[in-house]
Amino acid sequence: MCDTCGCGKPGEHATIQKPNEPQSNHQHHDHHHDHQHDHDHTIDVQKDVLAENNLLAERNRGFFDAKEITVLNLVSSPGSGKTTLLEKTITAIKSETPLAVIEGDQQTMRDAERIDKTGVPVVQVNTGTGCHLDAHMIQHAIQELDLQSNSVLFIENVGNLVCPALFDLGEAMKIVIISVTEGDDKPQKYPHMFDAADMCIINKIDLLPYVDFSIDQCKQFALEVNYKLKFFELSAKTGEGLENWITWLKQQQKS
Ligand SMILES: Nc1nc2c(ncn2[C@@H]2O[C@H](COP(=O)(O)OP(=O)(O)OP(=O)(O)O)[C@@H](O)[C@H]2O)c(=O)[nH]1
Numbered sequence: 001m002c003d004t005c006g007c008g009k010p011g012e013h014a015t016i017q018k019p020n021e022p023q024s025n026h027q028h029h030d031h032h033h034d035h036q037h038d039h040d041h042t043i044d045v046q047k048d049v050l051a052e053n054n055l056l057a058e059r060n061r062g063f064f065d066a067k068e069i070t071v072l073n074l075v076s077s078p079g080s081g082k083t084t085l086l087e088k089t090i091t092a093i094k095s096e097t098p099l100a101v102i103e104g105d106q107q108t109m110r111d112a113e114r115i116d117k118t119g120v121p122v123v124q125v126n127t128g129t130g131c132h133l134d135a136h137m138i139q140h141a142i143q144e145l146d147l148q149s150n151s152v153l154f155i156e157n158v159g160n161l162v163c164p165a166l167f168d169l170g171e172a173m174k175i176v177i178i179s180v181t182e183g184d185d186k187p188q189k190y191p192h193m194f195d196a197a198d199m200c201i202i203n204k205i206d207l208l209p210y211v212d213f214s215i216d217q218c219k220q221f222a223l224e225v226n227y228k229l230k231f232f233e234l235s236a237k238t239g240e241g242l243e244n245w246i247t248w249l250k251q252q253q254k255s
């Protein structure tokens with residue numbers, strides 16, 4: 001966890017807003033304003049932040065379990081295709097599965113507006129200087145969504161392969177997305193994210209002919225970090241490989 005990008009003060013400036021709402025009235029302040037940030041205290045502050053986060057994450061998890069909501073936390077570097085995958089996925093399953101989405105970005109409503117066009121409930125969390133979503137933000141965001149029992153809630157985390165790995169949101173699993181334009185060595189370079197994930201989606205396979213990316217090599221690196229990791233290879237753009245992902249997804253829904 002870094003102490004220069006906002007991690008030490010998770011959520012201090014986060015706003016939570018639905019598309020087409022004129023102005024956010026949901027300023028979300030956390031309780032870390034007075035924490036020390038000099039180097040001597042960095043480790044303790046980080047422990048405090050994560051301990052408090054874990055507590056709130058367990059509360060979220062209790063809520064999700066009680067309503068039998070399957071929560072999937074999509075994590076990746078910026079631009080790997082999270083929102084595109086969500087758009088395609090929602091379109092494919094929304095007629096048979098109740099869905100909702102929490103979008104996380106530092107700024108803008110762009111992703112929430114894209115999801116809103118699919119017709120499923122969505123809220124945008126803007127983290128300001130923060131580089132990840134935390135459990136407190138999710139606790140507030142779910143109050144803005146009328147979540148149905150037995151639904152699937154997608155959380156699209158802030159694009160960042162580092163910090164979101166540390167923050168439990170109360171999700172059932174983290175799904176890491178890597179696109180083939182990023183290089184097949186990312187699991188080695190950012191091992192914590194691949195370790196924290198339960199599933200890995202290799203996206204943009206339509207671009208494989210144009211980039212130096214070995215799917216086998218990427219999988220091998222990822223399995224060295226996390227031998228339990230399962231993979232989907234797909235193109236959110238062309239739809240290739242999407243069927244396997246959708247089939248798996250339907251199996252995750254609690255009944
Ligand atoms: N060729 C190709 N392009 C893709 C694919 N999936 C997404 N893209 C493109 O990649 C770019 C980023 O896609 P997004 O879905 O916005 O990525 P994201 O992960 O949501 O981005 P952030 O929310 O900013 O982190 C867009 O131009 C997409 O059209 C794919 O499978 N193949």
Ligand SMILES: [Mg+2]
Nearest residue numbers: 082083111156
């Ligand atoms: Mg996005």
